[in-house]
Amino acid sequence: MIDILALIGAMLVAATPLIYAATGEVLTERAGILNLGIEGTMYAGAFSGFLVAAKTGSPWLGLAAALVLGVVAGALMGLLVVTLGVNQHVAGIGTTLLLIGASEFTNRLLYGGGALVQIDKFGLLFPDVPVLGQYVLTYVALIVVVPFVWWLLRATGFGLRVRAVGENPEAADAAGISVARTRYAALMGGGALMAAGGAFLTLAVVGTFTLNISNGRGWVCIALVIFARWRVWPAVLGALLFAGVDALQLQLVITPAFSGIPRELMLALPYLVVIAALAASGRGLVYPGAYLKPYRRA
Amino acid sequence: GGNTGTTTASSPAAGASAGASTTAKPLVYGAYATPIEEPWDGVIHRALQAAADKGDITYKHVDNIGYAGGMERTLRDIAANDKPAVVFGDAFGNEAAVRKVAKDFPAIAFAFGSGEKEQAPNLSVFDNWIHDPAYLAGMLAGGTTKSNVLGVVGGYPVPEVNRIVNAFIGGAQSVNPKVQVKVSFINTWFDPAKGKQAAQAQIAQNADVLFAERAGVIEAAKEKGLRSIGAMADQKSQGPDSVMTSLLWDMGPTVQAVLQQVRDGKYVGANLKDYSFLKNGGSSLAELNTAVKGGIPADLMAKVTAKQAELKSGSFTTPVDEKTPAGSTEIK
């Protein structure tokens, strides 16, 4: 039998890093930039958060460090794709390679390949209440971050500017908006969110760092953002769907009634369900007008 | 610079005979497919590092060689240029490459983690035969569960992992015939968040003692105030209230055996698995942590200690079963 409340609780935990990172990616893609640095930013966010928390004993400082790192990673993407106009695929994948490599390299220099320490991590709020027993960062994501980004994109001048530079940078420029500054801001803000998503893994879920910590979650977010058609709440929905199916399959594989189904098929379910959901709803996507296009005034 | 660079003994006591012993000290090379942060290769690395620290060997290593042809290249480079006395490493996923190079350099001793047979004249194989402590850990788990449901989270259902999990199940059932074991494989060596999630799914299905073959599981147990069992290193510090014990694999005896053979000029390719057995000190159960919540019943501890003695004396051998365990073991 499957415990529905536990399932929802598990879904929320697994969805949280995706929610942070996908929200960050919505922000950058709305500004017209595909940030494939997402996987590396999550990874480095997880590592830097862990590192600072381990050195200072405070997960909050760890989180702060991750946010700073995310901002820096965003700025690096900005330098590459906004200032220099480098191909966004190359810049993003290169950034991911660099951030993962640099994290692992630093980890090796500092810890010499040995086992890592367990840090003082974030605790659960309402640990004994089903579903509500979540990490504070999950609450922050759902109550503060996502509504804030949604409001930002929808109802603020900054949001209007982000959308304008993502759709038609010429028009934004003609209206006196700095395309570069706006894109940098989106990248840096988005980077901070991606890093926070990664840091959630080390600072809340596991309390330590291991190699491969993000394990492709960033790539999943890229898919979720397109799935969500560049809107914040649907991205959250997509994250919950993916995490929910994942949580479900983890229960099913240990439920005797389902033992006949190949384990690998179960593990593939979250991916297949998202594809199916997209196929059921995803006709005729309209990408942001300036997606993948560098802007340079003549 | 971390663990990089050549590591030789540097104890002041060794200073007197330094001149003689450095030339006599054999060069041992570690060649690992995964990064040494991965526990499996990490155990080999640490054992060799310890030997170097003791002043027995000069130790160098290369890790994260991968599975795309780098192993053969690196081994040939090592063999041809560094001419070490021994090369340790893991051959999983690079079996053919390791065997080819070993054949081409018969003067060098190759000792590799492998699921296959040794190869004459110079390739020895070993594996993490920690099914003995796994059996004992199973007894502890089976004896302390209240719900009669245990959870195991593993990486991949490969023989060595299956062997451990099945031994664990066997141990648990030996003390508690009603016990049921939930086994999840997360299909990755590294993803503690996923490991924790799998453990939580087991907890949701009433598991109350968890065996952490992979990272993340202890976290799940800790948060729910449940008991857990660690692996590869003593993980008590990760959860002093939760971790009853850990399965330890010590490559020390294996390393020492190989070094001795080399020193004596008697090295031949062999299966070194016995050196990992509990009775040879290659694997063990970490000191029981009676400080876990609820403690460990004394009679259970006695049973485990007795079984451990039987294992040591050879009057009991843990059954070896390398079949993939079912996701949920039925009560027989």
Place this chain on the structure above:
Amino acid sequence: MSSVSSAPSAPGTAARPVVELRDIRKSYGDLLVNDGVDLSLEEGEVHAVLGENGAGKTTLMRILYGLTRPDSGEIRVAGEPVTIATPKDAIAHGIGMVTQHFALVKPMTVTENVVLSEIGLGRVNLATARRKVLEAADRIGVAVDPDARVGSLSIGEQQRVEILKALYNDCRVLILDEPTAVLVPQDVDALFATVHRLTEQGMAVLFISHKLHEVSANSTRVSVLRRGRIVETMPTGNADPRALAELMVGRPTLGVRRADAPVAADPELALAEPTGTTSEPPPAKDVVLQLEEVSLGGSGTRLTLDGVSLSVRSGEIVGVAGVSGNGQRELVDVLCGMAAPIAGRVTVGGTDITGRGPRDVMNAGLGRIPEDRHGSVVGELSVEHNLVIEDLDSYRRGPFLDRRRVRAHAEALIERFSIKAKPTDPIGSLSGGNMQKVLLARVLSRDPRAVVVAQPSRGLDVGATEFVHRELLDRRAAGAAVLLVSEDLEELLALADRLVVMFEGRIVGEVPIAEATPARLGLLMAGEAA
């Protein structure tokens, strides 16, 4: 028809320059685009800038608005040297601009687009913004729906949004880059009415156009730009259209017309050189292009084409007039094989092409030149490849493209159509006129028995326009059936044998060319009486 005929104010009365451009130089890579331009703009004047395609007009305007950086030169506002590095600076100095290709964010609403230039970073009160936009629209005298998504508006409406955007910031100088190129006559009239109202309040307007009559009717001074240099600035009153054209292109030209075109309809048409062999109505020949009761679905329940029947005979040019957005674009799409009708039948030379794709349509002998030039060519591919792409299989040798033949073909057409480009130039780098010539060459070189062509001279300078018209008339003489869709009545009157008028997806009237007067057509186009 822009028939607002307010007399240009006498030159020399208002002498205070609001804006001066001095010795502006700009080059793109090796191409010198502005070569020491001096231009001044006085309060209350409408200053027209004329020049061939590629003469550097847009570049100059973009420099003044801060969208392009000059290599050197000075800009003065009210006598003071200023730095205009970004549009923000320009806006701060009271300069507004409506760019040639609109700078609008299509998925956003009118309000959002308009307030874009003044918003900060924080919360935007859209209700207040909406009210301010409505007030400004009222003040300026343009009607807009503040809540409409810009992408759903017609071109004319979009332009109104652009003007509103520019004037929203209280500017004193308004730059209009080819504002009329895309407008229907009614909108043109409305535009100039607005312009005159603004200049009466002291605003200075810089305005670019390729249409000489607009310039004569609406400007006070005119400057002619040739190859990046100002060759003449004079009061419009002194300017003779023929002389202006000559200044622009370096040779006399004023366009062509059918030999029997009713010159009475338009004074300027009389100046055009008659071509074409027929002065008689062409003998009735076979119908080549035929549409029978063709309907096309639209968004919702409304049909964008509603039972359109039309036939074009060999050796005949049939003009389609109408206010944009009344189904002309869809009609062309159907004929081009880009949209499948839900009912009706389309035939070319007897071949049924209803609902067939572009390939079948072309194979049936129909040549297509739609209004969206840039959307019909692959901008980054070379001229020669764009010239053969519709007919690739005839340029193959085995699996390979016969490069020598492709090159020879391109060279021949470049020669014949006097296209200013090399075969290897990316077509996107060509000026509008040259791109249009390439499209013509691509279509006409295949000797189509029918041609559908829309807005063939939009954005083209007088020289290029003349060339295009001449080619169409030649085609007619060669016996092709030509369907000419245009919002430019002069063009229709000069070229067509017969006119039909579209309104709300239907053909609401057919007018023999002899009876076609702007007034009569205007009524039909407005949906009044048939």
Place this chain on the structure above:
Amino acid sequence: MRLALRGTAPRWLTPVLLLITVVVTFAITAGPIRAAGAAPGAAYERYVLTPLSSPASFYEVLLAATPLLFTGLAVAIAFRSGYYNIGAEGQFLAGAMGATAVALAWPDLPRGIALPVAFVAGAAGGALWALIPALLRVKLDIDEVVTTLLLNPVALLLLQGMLNGPWRNPVNQFPESQAFSGSYVLPSVIPGARVHLGFVIALALAVLAWLVISRTATGLRMRAVGLAAPAARFSGVSVQRTLLGSALASGAIAGLGGMSQVCGLQGQLTGEISSNFGYTGIVVATLGGLTALGVVLVAVLLADITVGAESAARVLQLPPQMGQVLTAVLLLVTVSLLVFRRYRLVLRPSRPPASTRQPSTPTAEHAGVSP
């Protein structure tokens, strides 16, 4: 400071830029290399030069480049047509599975038949894995980025499922296939070296890809669709057929990469058959400018650093992650500096020099005829 469009770039520019690339990369990475206890100069020699310094190690570079050639070409072909195939990873695995399926099913075929059959099976496996997203895109207009991306982990799980199930090695019970019979092993093309027929096939495919893209009508159609699909459609090019064709060709080439790796290097299917070759293929393709020659150059460069990193790790005992850092930095610095082939840096203050102009031309006369 800003970037301005260049006129024709001087001929010396590209070599100079490449030189600067090396210097900048060196400057950025010297610190970490030193921190890891090695001399940067020696490290560079190891990373870049050593692999090229002897024929034997150069052959190893070619071996390491082989899978990247396949995946790089696969991605380049798809991207050229505007089909964003992020799924070369999964298609590579599917191709490896295809080859494995025939190698295990008919182990006794003679080599002359076995290899062509494995070749076809590898291509078919990759194409098949590419088919689902391609059909979804063409028939239902479902974005291929999402589907191809998400099918990568699914392909890996399928492979693991096969290895845990029907293909499990009966000898040692490991989740890896039995070793293939000799007739399925791609022969070495240079005596004594490991570089195998797969490399030659990859090179041949590169030449073929170049020919198709730049010399055939099909290639022109692909480029047209990739650059401007609506315009291509208007010109009578079947966008759907072109997209479907390139998607399948891309998948087939990636699949051949899997076949080449499994038959050429490993001789058996393992769970680690792809070391992210599909993802690296995206870098290879985009950095190579989506051209066949670019793909070949970049693949060899990356392989050079891969082999060099092993050498550096062995001789200088540098952590292997340094190789990844170096690759990433070199990659980013290279693409950044190549921007300057088209743009030049303008250092002067960006405003027009209003005040600095000499007052020699205050002629307020705007009239006048051009000279």
